[in-house]
Amino acid sequence: MIVNAYQIDADRGLVPLDPEQAAERSRDPDSLLWLDVEGSDRADRAAWLDRFGIEGLARRLCLDGGDRPGLYPLQEAIILVIPVLPEAMEKPEVQHLTCLCREGLLLTLHDHDLVTDDRLAEIDYADAWLSERSIPALMSAVLIDLSMDDLRLAGRLRSAIIALEERMERDPGSVEAEDILDLRGDVLTLAAAVGDLLPIVQALIATGRPFFRLDGARDFMQCALVNLQAADGQLTWLDGRVSALRAGFEMHAQAQVNRRLNMLTILSAIFMPVTLMASIWGMNFATMPELGLPYAYPIALGVMVAVGTGMFLFFRKTGWFD
8 A cells, every 4th residue: 555645835836745644634724635545455445534534425435436437526525436547557458546525635546556757756846737726726637637648548549550550551461450459449448538537527627516616727627628528539530540440451351362262263273174184084984095095194194284284374364363
């Protein structure tokens, strides 16, 4: 279990705080705290919830609602379960971030590491991206950061699809079905994350609870919404290009099958007259003039070779091998 605590000071800076002191500081009506808890151990999570006096339905949602995206407005808190795509993962996989917003406190709970070096560096410049000294401003900054992750992933997928299309044009045989299926899986993963997060942000913007007033943070929250809408718009293009790649791959595969069938057809046509001659000369009739000729065997072989060669040259000349 990794726990980090920060306090928003008067200059809108995020000041690191000893997590053990955070619960005591939260009793101060003027304090604004952010407690980030990483780890999946239920007992440890419950212990931190107890320290901050989080009980009832809010406690249950924080402990058990981690895989059900949505916005849950309560009397004294708002709980959000947000789908996220950690940048540290090589292959996109939807994780969930649980956020509890109440007067003077933002509590975030997640199973996996969501903190990158860039995000740690951003803490030193909190006064530049916090619109005001408030929990809604901090929540809007978190949502902007997560929406930018979705936009960056959409950009990477766009580049990967364009590169695969270029490979398909230069050398269709080098493209495997798994390449296209992996891209499609990544697009569907991004679509699931954006599709679940977009209505949550829209609902949060419309929220006007006394302990969660956007005021100066509304423009920042709107930026998060715009980023998600941009990512959602790119998904249509991404899905269309992946479908086009699949169609092109299937056409190339079908063309290969057709070429092989064409070759088999030509070979069958070449050997058909040879087979006919062999079947005729293989009959066991008592009187067959050819059987008595001294050079019948080499003559028969020569005729077969000549017929087969002639048909091969004919098919080649007429473009059957192109």
